[in-house]
Amino acid sequence: MSDSDVDDDTPMLGMDLPEAAPAVAASAGPYRVLARKYRPQTFAELIGQDAMVKTLGNAIARDRLAHAFLMTGVRGVGKTSTARLIAKALNCIGPDGQGGPTIDPCGVCEPCRAITEGRHIDVIEMDAASNTGVDDVREIIEAVRYAAVSARYKIYIIDEVHMLSRNAFNALLKTLEEPPPHVKFLFATTEVNKVPVTVLSRCQRFDLRRITPDMLFAHFSAILQKEGVEAEAPAIWLIAAAAEGSVRDGLSILDQAIAHADLDGGGRIGADQVRAMLGLSDRSAIAQLMAAILEGDSGGAIDLARAQYALGIEPVAMVRGLMDLTHAITLAKVSRHDDPALAEADRERIGDWAQKLGFAPLNRLWQLLLKGHDEVLRANNPLEHLEMLLLRVIYAASLPDPGELAKLLESGGVAAVPLAPAPAAPPDGAEQASAAPEASAATALTVAQIHQLLESAGHHQLARQVYDDVKVVTLEPGVLVFAPSPALGEGFARGLSEALFAATGSRWQARAGEGEARPSLKDIRDARAADDDARIRELPVVKAALAAFPDAELERPGDNRHRTHP
Template sequence: MDDSADDETPLLGMDLPETAPQASSGPYRVLARKYRPQTFAELIGQDAMVRTLGNAIARDRLAHAFLMTGVRGVGKTSTARLIAKALNCIGPDGQGGPTIDPCGVCEPCRAITEGRHIDVIEMDAASNTGVDDVREIIEAVRYAAVSARYKIYIIDEVHMLSRNAFNALLKTLEEPPPHVKFLFATTEVNKVPVTVLSRCQRFDLRRITPDMLFAHFSAILQKEGVEAEAPAIWLIANAAEGSVRDGLSILDQAIAHADLDGGGKIGADQVRVMLGLSDRSAIGQLMATILDGDAGGAIDLARAQYALGIEPVAMVRGLMDLTHAITLAKVSRHDDPALAAADRERIGDWAQKLGFAPLNRLWQLLLKGHDEVLRANNPLEHLEMLLLRVIYAASMPDPGELAKLLEKGGVPATPMVAPAAPAAQGDTVAALPVDAPAAETPASALTIAQIHQLLESAGNHQLALQVYDHLQLLQLEPGLIVHAAAPALDGDFARRVGEALLKETGSRWQVRVGEGDARPSLGQMKAAKLADNGARIRELPVVKAALAAFPDARLVEDDDNRHRSNP
């Protein structure tokens, strides 16, 4: 082969691998290319695939087409190049055969590493999508390899090929000449036709775990002679989201950032600022104000973080991450090495105090609010409204909690944290409840509305409906319900209510019919309120004018009111 081949300009679109580190006087190479794996032993996190390939090579049961799929930066193209080296390696003595451990020193190995082997053709499907590009491959596969054992075609991002290009390739892909191997790589395997998938041996490359990334990045930093705090490396490993290339790109940036501002050492605070992550301590303070019901304090903290350059959506993500951490801590599954000891202690304390129900409601509110803040024209305003919604709505006690409190002999008389603004009569506003014992309250504070809610939550829908519509109270005391006779309440009503309350509260209840002036039922009170509202609405000048202009018009109740009046 002509020595001038070493000076040839590489084809556009090819990400050529690099060999040993160059002298410092040469152009800088990013870490993702400098430390591209050159052997299967250096390919981290893909042990199952390497074992399968090794067994196939050892038994001489090689497929004619391989498809590597997985998220970005896990080694798909690197694996294709390693397979090309493994199949064409001839060993240091020139007498070797296919091996899972290519020597890296023979001419085929060095030529493939340097991207100049004439029989290993790389094609970027994103820029070669048509039938004409595939036709060139079909015509070229008929000819034997020039100097290698196999002629290998590596097609990156193969899902970008057009439908006609895929169809043109099918026959050749199913029955290629024995000297040809196809290696495909893609991040979107769902876009590859099943007719192509059925002709390939598929390998799904796994995401790299944070533990593996931490060890890998630590080794690279040691080789580069750069110091870094362990929490900083963990932050980079988590931010990589399973991608080695993404993590190395962040690590490159962190090294440059440390050289300028950190005295040569990568710190966790620098990495957090560089990635635009919200400060953990500030998010912890924000969570504390939410749990304390301090609406004003929460808004002040959010505005202070916004003034420092933290995006509102990053603050929501921080609250979601913290909620997730607290929930995992409740089941002893939270282990984040990037956390400081004080943060671990605070999360553990919240995990002991908060129940699963309020944590789940908090998560759902934040999850919905995240999308709203992300799409908002003014994210800060949406964040402030989200914080108020979380403080005043996330903690409304659910029927299950009410039942537990009734079993203990009491219900909460006041919110755990008083709201900043007065609530309307009959409304309940509270901060997130904790699993601490509630203040004892006489059972006489239990209202007929709470009894109706308790029956409804227990699944006694028909019984709850009878209570709502027809139960007119004469007397309500601990363990005693006296009501007026009603045709809709049959003779079995008292027994069924008593049994249901015994099951839900653990206390015996006497339910009987009495005489006297009874209070209206819940349904009757609702209807009277709606009628009064209707009368007042009809007196409004605009409504009078509308009714005069449209004599057949009538007032109707909205869907929400209808739903509340017919539980």
Template sequence: MDDSADDEPTMPGMDLPETPAPAASSGPYRVLARKYRPQTFAELIGQDAMVKTLGNAIARDRLAHAFLMTGVRGVGKTSTARLIAKALNCIGPDGQGGPTIDPCGVCEPCRAITEGRHIDVIEMDAASNTGVDDVREIIEAVRYAAVSARYKIYIIDEVHMLSRNAFNALLKTLEEPPPHVKFLFATTEVNKVPVTVLSRCQRFDLRRITPDMLFAHFSAILQKEGVEAEAPAIWLIANAAEGSVRDGLSILDQAIAHADLDGGGRIGADQVRTMLGLSDRTAIAQLMAAILEGDSGGAIDLARAQYALGIEPVAMVRGLMDLTHAVTLAKVSRHDDPALAASDRERIGDWAKKLGFAPLNRLWQLLLKGHDEVLRATNPLEHLEMLLLRVIYAASLPDPGELAKLLESGGVPAMPLGAPPAPTGRESAAAAGPVPESAETPASALTIAQIHQLLESTGHHQLARQVYDDLKLVELEPGLLVYAPVPALDGDFARRLGEALLAQTGSRWQVRSGEGEGRPSLGQMRAAKLADNESRIRELPVVKAALAAFPDARLVEDDANHQRLNP
């Protein structure tokens, strides 16, 4: 009997799976931001002006002793400092080269600087070394010549973090350093760097990288990585980077991992949108349509549906702001977002044709104010719903100038002020009718309003005020005026009014108090009419919407005795 295991029968179900050989390790994974850090000035995207200036300075041997790179995060400040260090210390493949804007990358100084091990290129993080003692170490070391390089170079990152004493200690050395020393500073907050330091440096403002440059850069990296991606997905990442290459590469790293798990290795726009927590464009477009159509219930339902899917209310507000911005730019033919689908472009174009600049501007202002409210809210969904209602009722309102024109032209019905005017000068004359041309006006031609105006125009101001405010007419006939007794009209009132009417009309008047309550005075009739007008004006749809959008607004009377909304 053969003892060989190969000859032994195998029991069904006991076959062991073959274990694959472990893949050869290629070392720890390096994130894209480190893996694709620019190693030459040609790889530094978006900074052509600075590269040209440095190239000319190197070619003419007019190198400053200190450089300051400033700009937003991730645009290449530290990378630029390292490239300058390589450019100044490169000796070429044959070891005979001098400073060059195109360092070879193969000589020992270039390789050592790239690997961060060059003894004469010292990098310091000012956020961790802020004190004057750290700067004193630099001051002591600059006296000694470089060990193996052409220049001893100090790269200080986030230099604005140095303390005031540290800056002061550095000033003299920075102004007159030894010829073998160069200082390279990088900062995101140049306004915090003392002007005494700025004046001693050659400053380079690194620009934000445009979305189209980022799109091309990320597309090339994806090709090198062997990862497929939809163009709209890359555009979304480029826009989300906000001009920062490092931020964009971090997002791209995350998108690749997300695609590996969920997208079969292909980066899709929907996956990127979900990953970034962006609201769905289609849902935002539907929400915008509901706002423009005044469908308050539909808008709230759409917002709640998005919230249930995990979209934050503030992201929905941002989506509406982005869409409003896109429509406004489309009106001036300046909107070009490659990440948009053809249907989205068509929708934006249609809205741009239908909406004017004034409604779009009001919509933007309402959303901008609401964005901060939703962002700070303890219950963001409730604030979003209130914001949507406010926008629906206020975005399509005419501005105050347009509203005034509508009231004057009859576009919004103006309420007639049938009541007599206030008892003052021209205003009294306008409401009472034509002023009598002669002092002796027939008594039969006078109404109570004309009597009031006649008294006012002839200097009987006290009598005119009493007639307007307190006189409740019981009977008025030619030569007879009977009024209801009120405490404000003393016993001498009837005599004084009769004498004034005799003097102005040439006819004798019988003026006395009678029985009954009488009709309301001129002032009471006017107040009642104004209240009725205000009530009817408040019922106008345009005014109701304005008051709903601006609760603190009130109705006031202007000089022409018309009423209009005054925020």
């Protein structure tokens, strides 16, 4: 393969990499990126596209070749390179010059070498992104009438074909439907939905699949071995995951990782280096952040987030890390989590969380993080939005879902989750201001959690109304019925339902209704304060002070309101 090898940087997917490729590259002088250096030259070197190779092989063997092929798939899976391989397969004449079309082109005959080097006169490549008009297509229409100069087929490869204008597509239709027998069209596109159906119906379509991480791992490992570069297995897995099924993207990251290792790692690619290079959050730090969330440690969670931010980790990367960890925990619950890049300690931690957490809390956590991800991504100050998201998630974790709420109300107990601060208890030995039943206490606690959740989510007016004016009539799974009050307004019920759904991912119906209502949180606080004041006034020292100073008033620290008057 000479230095004038194909210009396109779209890689083919090779498992059995050509041994000669490094030697050729070494003698060529200028450095070539891995995506070009290790472009496979036969269908046997492709990985992940077995169905397409089998179909093409059968079509060639049976002499049932279509006149137009369309390759579609995500970026970097080798669409244009596949088109070039098809061109070689159709025009190969074998080492002796007597061969015909074959799924295994020899690579040594003049047509094979010319196509590999991008100089074959009968294989015409066109970039539709820069040749979009009717005039560009008209040149093709005029040229297809003439026979191939030296090849068996005249082949037109049009990359990013979806970029052609509508008029250009219309001009091509007739020729595409009935081309001369010596002409083949090969199209490549990443956005097949933008190609008119009239064109699609005239082509044999191949959907190139994303390459799985294990295939990418094997591919990159083979390349590193040929390059003489050492790498930790977790580092290669991280690169394979970051490639998202694209070989070209993965090879670009691998190129960068090799350069990074040469500078900082003594020639060895480490997982920590790759993670820092890609701006990924540290797994252990994300695990600590998740632990703080699940324990309800709001201060600790914010401190951890700020520490990661100070190290250069973007807030949105932290949210993604939490989402990945939530996804891993959920899959572990159904025994479907298998990440080779994980250390044994991380596996045990995920397994432990999977046993302790139910599907409902995990789904709620996922929904909150998913919604928060977009907010942090678009935020002018991402760190502030991340901190608010963490608080929202922590307080949402303390709000029972409808199923837990049903058990809570039936038993009169409280779920074992981090709770929002409850009103202060009276002094030891003091008699309660109200002998409310346990169910009433559980209801008050749930309403207090709703109040805290609304505050943390920024719904301050709704939170104030819940605290001051919501007097619960009925509290059932997903249903909150409260006594009507002019202070709540007409839109309060709808606003509360929408806010709770946005914050928790669970449907809550809030509405006004008739019936015996429990006191609001404000009423409970005022009743406790009055009871405290009454007991304080009975203390001998206070009685003596009030008797000596008849105009004195009893106040609570930090409260500007006068509680009692003599």
